[in-house]
Amino acid sequence: MLYGIMFEVVFAALVVTVPFMQDIFGTVRPPLHLVLWLLPFPFVVWGCDEIYRSIRRRRAGDGIPPASVVPAARGRKSHGSSLNALDNDTQRWQRREPTDRRLR
Known part of the structure; x- marks a missing residue:
């Protein structure tokens, strides 16, 4: 920047x-x-x-999911391997694991 x-x-x-x-x-x-x-x-x-x-x-740790984790915010239909990726992201959020590498 x-x-x-x-x-x-x-x-x-x-x-x-x-x-x-x-x-x-x-x-x-x-x-x-x-x-x-x-x-x-x-x-x-x-x-x-x-x-x-x-x-x-x-x-990141207060229970509000980042927009990249919420399936509706992705703007694409979930099917095939995308569905597995969404499930993994949802499970990661439920365990409160950061998905953004900058937040780790």
Whole structure:
């Protein structure tokens, strides 16, 4: 996620600073004091994402099944080997075993 944010910031910087890109996109270089306002935003987004992940980790053990475990949330019909996979996921949830590797 940080690489994506970094790419967007670098691309935006190129669009407003490189002369031929300024002509293509119709941009001008912003004053430095406005650019400095942009610096904390990637960290704000990253911090919100970490808070969201922390909440998900805490909820993993409180009896609420993750959406990936509930058969209706998968959006596909269960038949054949898919039915076995759903049964295994349901049994795993009933035993309160995490199904997401990041939550282990």
